[in-house]
Amino acid sequence: MNIQTLPTRPFEGQQPGTSGLRKKVTVFQQPAYLENFVQALFDELHGPGQQARGQALVLGGDGRFHNRVAIQAILRMAAARGYARVLVGQGGILSTPAASAVIRRHRASGGIILSASHNPGGPEGDFGIKYNTANGGPAPERLTGAVYRRTLSLSHYQTCDAPDMALDALGSQALGETLVEVIDPVADHAAVMRGLFDFDAIRGLFARGFRLHYDAMWAVGGPYARAVLEGELGAPAGTVAHAMPLEDFGGLHPDPNPANAPELVERMFAADAPDMGAASDGDADRNMVLGRGFVVSPSDSLAVLAAHAHRVPGYRQGLAGVARSMPTSTAADRVARALGVPCHETPTGWKFFGNLLDAGQVTLCGEESYGTGSNHVREKDGLWAVLFWLNLVAVTGQSVEQLVRGLWREHGRCVYSRHDYEAIPTERAERLMAQLRERLPTLAGQTIAGQAIAWADDFAYTDPVDGSRSEHQGVRVVLADSSRVVLRLSGTGTEGATLRVYLERHEPDPARHDLPVQQALAPLVALAEAVARIRPHTGMERPSVTS
Ligand code: VG1
Numbered sequence: 001m002n003i004q005t006l007p008t009r010p011f012e013g014q015q016p017g018t019s020g021l022r023k024k025v026t027v028f029q030q031p032a033y034l035e036n037f038v039q040a041l042f043d044e045l046h047g048p049g050q051q052a053r054g055q056a057l058v059l060g061g062d063g064r065f066h067n068r069v070a071i072q073a074i075l076r077m078a079a080a081r082g083y084a085r086v087l088v089g090q091g092g093i094l095s096t097p098a099a100s101a102v103i104r105r106h107r108a109s110g111g112i113i114l115s116a117s118h119n120p121g122g123p124e125g126d127f128g129i130k131y132n133t134a135n136g137g138p139a140p141e142r143l144t145g146a147v148y149r150r151t152l153s154l155s156h157y158q159t160c161d162a163p164d165m166a167l168d169a170l171g172s173q174a175l176g177e178t179l180v181e182v183i184d185p186v187a188d189h190a191a192v193m194r195g196l197f198d199f200d201a202i203r204g205l206f207a208r209g210f211r212l213h214y215d216a217m218w219a220v221g222g223p224y225a226r227a228v229l230e231g232e233l234g235a236p237a238g239t240v241a242h243a244m245p246l247e248d249f250g251g252l253h254p255d256p257n258p259a260n261a262p263e264l265v266e267r268m269f270a271a272d273a274p275d276m277g278a279a280s281d282g283d284a285d286r287n288m289v290l291g292r293g294f295v296v297s298p299s300d301s302l303a304v305l306a307a308h309a310h311r312v313p314g315y316r317q318g319l320a321g322v323a324r325s326m327p328t329s330t331a332a333d334r335v336a337r338a339l340g341v342p343c344h345e346t347p348t349g350w351k352f353f354g355n356l357l358d359a360g361q362v363t364l365c366g367e368e369s370y371g372t373g374s375n376h377v378r379e380k381d382g383l384w385a386v387l388f389w390l391n392l393v394a395v396t397g398q399s400v401e402q403l404v405r406g407l408w409r410e411h412g413r414c415v416y417s418r419h420d421y422e423a424i425p426t427e428r429a430e431r432l433m434a435q436l437r438e439r440l441p442t443l444a445g446q447t448i449a450g451q452a453i454a455w456a457d458d459f460a461y462t463d464p465v466d467g468s469r470s471e472h473q474g475v476r477v478v479l480a481d482s483s484r485v486v487l488r489l490s491g492t493g494t495e496g497a498t499l500r501v502y503l504e505r506h507e508p509d510p511a512r513h514d515l516p517v518q519q520a521l522a523p524l525v526a527l528a529e530a531v532a533r534i535r536p537h538t539g540m541e542r543p544s545v546t547s
């Protein structure tokens with residue numbers, strides 16, 4: 001193996017987003033684009049010109065188009081960098097939560113995950129790369145910022161002239177001094193699941209005829225769900241649908257929400273609907289859970305799991321605390337208060353949960369964007385959430401809907417919705433946010449669109465563990481009864497900008513829990529329009545996605 005030093009150049013826009021670097025596949029196909037990013041990463045991790053002696057790197061992705069090409073390029077760069085071992089998922093496959101589990105169980109120094117998560121794939125679709133540190137979690141802003149700055153100044157990257165490695169059979173091969181180990185992508189994650197949940201109780205549930213329909217959306221969740229649900233827990237074959245990971249996700253959008261999984265929703269509302277429905281996203285870290293004729297909102301899901309966690313073996317000791325991203329509804333806060341544990345509010349993105357989890361301050365975390373997880377790994381985890389729900393249904397004897405209604409009865413319902421305005425020209429979206437931020441100081445005390453505003457701010461977060469500060473994390477406009485509107489721009493899109501408008505209203509009155517959500521939130525929608533002037537700024541009459 002010969003080390004090669006090849007030219008690179010600064011590329012525009014290798015900035016970190018909410019979850020790593022995400023761009024069109026065609027952008028990643030530019031010569032040296034991926035290599036520039038990886039060189040900058042390795043330089044920050046090990047020091048420029050320094051080797052990664054003795055360290056192990058985990059490598060895998062969600063199997064989307066360009067995955068294999070990227071894996072081979074990174075293997076050559078890792079060998080040139082002197083890594084002792086690279087653990088690659090078979091076929092180049094690792095779901096995001098599985099990569100986190102592998103990093104932790106094998107005590108790797110970190111891992112590279114290739115995914116654009118819920119974004120569409122294929123030659124015209126999206127690709128992404130992110131680095132997770134030794135705790136198994138997404139790199140903190142400190143590191144991603146430093147990597148970005150370094151991408152701007154590199155002139156060369158180091159690789160080697162080795163041929164492609166065979167990734168389809170398990171086993172080890174040498175690449176120069178580096179041992180490339182092709183591992184079973186499912187085994188480590190399944191072992192973690194076995195240690196947390198009452199598999200016997202779930203097995204009993206399926207044995208009694210309980211029916212689950214799990215839509216893997218032609219993405220990487222399929223093999224994981226199949227191995228555990230059908231392989232170990234006795235769910236009938238076919239429980240996991242669209243289970244084969246496809247490079248283009250069948251041309252669909254692997255984002256588990258009612259808008260992108262209409263087939264699943266239709267099935268769960270049919271006369272012969274199964275008892276529970278579920279779906280996971282491109283890299284299997286998100287989850288959607290449905291009951292018969294009932295969609296569970298992700299914020300409610302987190303609250304239900306928190307309320308009943310002590311019924312599940314892995315959380316029998318109770319919770320140290322709960323954390324949710326700022327736009328996520330306050331249902332979890334209400335449960336945490338009743339449990340007598342703290343509830344932390346963090347900026348959007350899983351990386352902000354890492355320190356709290358590492359410090360043992362929280363056990364469960366969640367986001368409104370169909371993400372739930374715990375201290376078992378340092379990523380959100382789709383299959384984990386589904387198993388948690390199955391475990392609760394098995395031990396409480398309650399249906400999915402009954403569990404959610406129990407939450408509402410006890411704590412009131414946090415009526416919640418998110419409206420996304422996609423593919424807005426970037427300057428227009430930025431102007432909207434800039435003008436809104438200018439107006440912010442004047443909003444408190446005003447009545448706008450018939451709503452009396454109590455306070456408004458631009459969310460900023462100081463990490464209680466390392467003191468790092470993150471500003472401009474989203475504008476909050478809050479009413480006296482704690483109803484609120486949150487507005488922020490997405491950090492994961494690849495086409496123009498996406499404005500996210502989050503709406504929440506607490507409804508204590510059980511007689512009003514079944515009013516249509518959009519109707520209940522209409523006054524807040526009007527408030528959002530009046531304070532942010534969404535229509536004139538975006539030129540859009542209505543959101544592209546309402547979930
Ligand atoms: C979105 C979600 C955020 C999530 C992120 C990554 O970010 O809102 O909650 O953590 O995606 O999820 P943004 O910046 O577009 O709102 V995943 O499953 O795409 O890794």
Ligand code: CO
Nearest residue numbers: 117118283285
């Ligand atoms: Co994802």
